[in-house]
Structure formats: C-alpha cells, structure tokens
Amino acid sequence: MKMQRADRWSLAFADLSLLMLGLIVLSFVHPASVAEVSKTDVPSRAFEWTTASLFESNEAMLTSAGKEKVSLVIASLSERPKEVTLSITGNSESSARLDEWELSSARMASFARSLKANGLEGSAIVFGEQRRLNNESPQQLIVSVRYH
Numbered sequence: 001m002k003m004q005r006a007d008r009w010s011l012a013f014a015d016l017s018l019l020m021l022g023l024i025v026l027s028f029v030h031p032a033s034v035a036e037v038s039k040t041d042v043p044s045r046a047f048e049w050t051t052a053s054l055f056e057s058n059e060a061m062l063t064s065a066g067k068e069k070v071s072l073v074i075a076s077l078s079e080r081p082k083e084v085t086l087s088i089t090g091n092s093e094s095s096a097r098l099d100e101w102e103l104s105s106a107r108m109a110s111f112a113r114s115l116k117a118n119g120l121e122g123s124a125i126v127f128g129e130q131r132r133l134n135n136e137s138p139q140q141l142i143v144s145v146r147y148h
Contacts, residue, residue, distance in 0.1 A: 045076055045145040050138045051092065051107055058093055060106035062114055070114045073143055077120070083146045084120060086111055087128030090139035104130050104139070111141060 047069070054066035062070070073084070088104045098106060112125045128144070 044081075044147045047073060047076075047143040049141050051088070051090075051141050052138060054141060055107055055110070058098075058103070060098075060103060060110040062110060066111070067114065070111065070118055073115065073145070074118045074120060077145065079147060080121075081124050081145050081147055083126050083144075084115065084124050085126045085128040085142075085144040085146070087130065087142040087144070088139060089129070089131045089142065090133050090137045092139040100132070101130070107141065111143075 049069055054062060054069060056063060086108045088108055092100050092103055108127055108130070112127070115125060116122050128142070
C-alpha cells in the first residue's frame with residue numbers, strides 16, 4: 001500500500017515539474033513578443049520647447065508664442081491621436097504664489113487646457129513625468145503624440 005502512495009506522489013511531482021518547465025520556457029518566449037509590440041508604441045511625433053518662450057515669467061499663462069505652439073501641435077495631428085503626453089524637465093524659478101513643482105504642474109495643465117480648447121479630446125491628454133535636473137538646464141515642455 002505504501003508503494004501506491006509513493007507512486008501517486010511521484011506522478012504529481014512529475015506533473016508539477018513539467019508545468020514549471022513550461023512556465024520557464026514561456027517566460028523566455030514572451031519578452032520577444034512584448035518587444036515587438038513596444039516598437040509600435042514609440043511616439044509618432046514629439047515637440048520640445050523651453051518654457052520661458054511659452055509662458056509668462058514665473059506664471060502658467062501662455063504667451064502668444066505659446067498659443068502658436070498649441071496651434072502647431074493641433075495642426076500636426078493628421079489623425080485622431082491615441083495619446084498626447086505632456087512632460088516637463090529642467091529647473092524653473094518659483095514665484096510668489098507657486099513653488100517650482102506647483103508652477104511646473106500648472107504649466108502642463110495650462111498647455112493641456114489650451115489643447116482641449118483647440119479641439120483635442122480631453123481623454124487623449126496624459127500628464128507624463130515632471131523631473132527636476134541637477135544642473136542649470138532650462139525648463140523644457142515635451143509634447144509626445146502617439147497614434148493607435
């Protein structure tokens with residue numbers, strides 16, 4: 001009787017071992033297919049401007065040049081985008097009302113509101129990273145457009 005139980009246990013162990021081996025093989029196969037899919041997710045179009053040329057000094061209000069850049073982004077959309085990502089990198093001056101993080105967020109939101117007011121669907125607008133750099137590089141607004 002003990003032999004039958006041992007045989008049952010070894011059969012279950014063999015099944016478990018084969019299942020784990022199959023999972024290991026699948027884990028090596030799957031990343032290749034993920035890499036192929038991620039190649040299609042590369043932004044189709046990207047814009048990058050210094051925020052000093054887009055916004056009033058120490059404010060989140062768009063200048064006339066900033067409004068022109070919004071129009072440029074809208075005009076460049078050849079089809080309905082899946083996603084328009086707004087990111088800010090670099091350092092900015094803080095104002096009396098806003099510290100540098102709040103000012104950066106307010107600038108991204110201001111640009112997003114202007115995009116929406118010019119016809120872009122709000123669901124397509126995504127806020128990306130907000131990164132402060134250690135060096136003295138000026139603040140940059142990066143607009144990345146990705147299509148389906």
